[in-house]
Structure formats: structure tokens, C-alpha cells
Amino acid sequence: MESFGSFRRKFAPWSDPAAKPFISFENVTKKFADTTVVDDLSLNIFHREFFALLGASGSGKSTLLRMLAGFEEPTSGRIKLDGQDLTGIPPYKRPVNMMFQSYALFPHMSVEANIAFGLKQDGMAKSEIDDRVAEMLKLVKLEKFAKRKPHQLSGGQRQRVALARAVAKRPKVLLLDEPLGALDKKLREQTQFELMDLQYKLGLTFIIVTHDQEEAMTMADRIAIMDAGQIMQVATPAEVYEAPKSKFIADFIGNVNLIEGEVVKSANGMAEIHAEKLGLTISTETRENLSAGQKVWYAVRPEKTRIEREKPLDGSINAVEGELWDIAYFGDMTVFHVRLDNGFTIKASSMNAVRKTDDPFAFDDRVWVSFDTDAGLVLTA
Secondary structure: OOOHHHHHHHOOHHHOOOOOOOEEEEEEEEEEOOEEEEEEEEEEEOOOOEEEEEEOOOOOHHHHHHHHHOOOOOOEEEEEEOOEEOOOOOHHHOOEEEEEOOOOOOOOOOHHHHHHHHHHHOOOOHHHHHHHHHHHHHHOOOHHHOOOOHHHOOHHHHHHHHHHHHHHOOOOEEEEEOOOOOOOHHHHHHHHHHHHHHHHHHOOEEEEEEOOHHHHHHHOOEEEEEEOOEEEEEEOHHHHHHOOOOHHHHHHOOOOEEEEEEEEEEEOOEEEEEEOOOOEEEEEEOOOOOOOOOEEEEEEOHHHOEEEOOOOOOOOOEEEEEEEEEEEEOOOEEEEEEEEOOOOEEEEEEEOOOOOOOOOOOOOOEEEEEEOOOOOEEEOO
8 A cells, every 4th residue: 555655745636737626616705794705716626635724714714614515505606526516405415524623522422422423314224333433433543432421531532533423424525624723732733643644544535724824734735825705825835835926925824024125136037126124135036027126025934044143254145133132942943033223123043953951142142144045035916
């Protein structure tokens, strides 16, 4: 059997023009009274894809999920699943299942009874139900807890029971609405990898709604970033982070220094951008077709910068001097806020690759922040 890692590296049906989408949202709009929650949205999702809908509260991501589940109907447009138009099909007849943040387990039922509930409702034979429940318990590693009630389980165990119940009916698509929000950070990170492994083993299409960027970046094959009912970008986690389409995306995903500037000149894949707030003309590589005098934004991630006590000797490196204003130690990395003499603050970070308890920098130190010509990205919108 092909390994999970090998499968994830090769899996990219969205790059194949001949690949047929498994789920299609075609010009879907959803209005509640005079409020447009989803606005003329089109999106394709492929079979066996782990897809994330990421956005702030009110962006429309949960409404999109609920329309796919059948709990809401589009005001206009249509949704297709495996070639079937879902218009007018009630939730219980759709080949999808949804797992909610609250888990919604029956408190008076045992673990195995909770998992078996939907199968009994479908009229499955008892012997088949017993086999399926045993299979699900093994899959989520809860065989020893089959007779327990939900209140006798930890939060992570209840989450796995809800997951087992959701996939026991073999839906074509599993919808996850903020499924890990009730878990603590360490357990949430562990469960993310368990979900990825489970999705691969079952060969199902998973769609997760989340506002947690790290969660989406960790689990998803692709991410759709939503804002005000529209999709701002659909791409792999690496593409969203390293090649955002706009300053909105760059600012939304991770930490970034967004610096407004004006193009001085641009030729042969290089540009010079005057950034007044830095007091510097940035030299950068770019694929954008830029014109002198054009307003742009330069985006550089803190980890793509360096922080040093002395000015870099290489004159081609972009460098600014300032005062170390804030230091945040996260264990694996340290983030520095450097305030320039004009009051503008730039963020830098460094990995703590060597074990130590003291820091080479202190508050109020004069330092230099530098970055190479290929460190950042020029954004025109």
C-alpha cells in the first residue's frame, strides 16, 4: 500500500486540466433578508481532497458548508456532488455527514451505541452494525472505551467518538465545522495528524471550516481563504504563505511586514522600491510588471529577515537600524520588534537552534534588521 507521505506528495488533481471536480459550487449566492452572506461564489473540490475553508467570523465559510449539507438552500446558483445536482435534496438523503464542534453525542448512550445510532436508523442488519462499530472503534483507537458514556471520556476521546459516528455510515464527504475548537492546544495538534491519517485510510473527501490558520495549514491539501462571502485565494498551504495574491492574504496568513512603497525602477526581474517608512530603497527580485511611480506593497516574513548588532558588510543587502522594542520568546523561536527612529516597527524572528537560556539581545539595544533581495514579495493589490 502506498504510504501517506508519498500519496500527499503526488496528490494534486487540481493541476490536471482533465480531472473532474467531485464537488462544484457554481455561482452560488446566499442571502438572509437583505444581507448577502455568500456572494456569487464558484469553487471546485476534488475526490479524496482534504480541503479547508478559512476565514474570520462572518466570512461565509460555515454557510457554505451548511448549503452543501442541505441545512440551507442557495438563493441562486447550484451545488453538484459527484455529478449530481443537490438542489431540493434534503440533508438525510445527501451522501454527506457533518461533525460539529459540540460533538452532539447522546449522553445516555455508550460509545458503541453512539456510533451505531445512524446505522440503526438506516436499518442495517445487527451483525453488520456490530462489525462496523468494531471497525470504527479500532480505527479511532477506542476499543477499551466501548461501554463508557460520554461524560466518562476526555475531550479528545469524545471528539474521536463523534468522528467515528460521522464516518460509520461511509459518507462520500465528511464536513467538519470547527471540530477541534474545544480541545487544548497540545491535544488539538495531535488530533490534526490523526484526522489526516484517518482521511487517508478511509479515502474520503474532507472539508473543514476553521478560523485557525495553523490548523488549515497543517491538515489541508488546499485552502480557500474567504472574506465577505467571497473567495480571495485558493491554493496549497505553501502557495498561500509564500505567494499570496494580495496584501489582504499576506496579512491574514501568518506574520508579515507589509511596507508601502513606490517603484523607482524595474527591469530584468529586479526592482527598486522606495519605502519612506523604512527610510530605504528596497532592492528586490520580482515577477510583477511594474512601472516607475507605481504604488506597491512589499511583504517580507519575519523569518526571512536577520537581526544583528552590526550593519551587514554586504552593501547589496537591504538593512535598517533601530531600537529593540519588544522580545517574545516562544521556545522554538524568538520574535523581535524593532522600532526605527521614525517610529515605524519592523518584525524579525530567529530560530532557537542552539540550546541556551540567555538571549544575545536585550531591550533597548541598537540592532540592524536585514533581508536579501529574494526574501520578500512585491504586491500590487
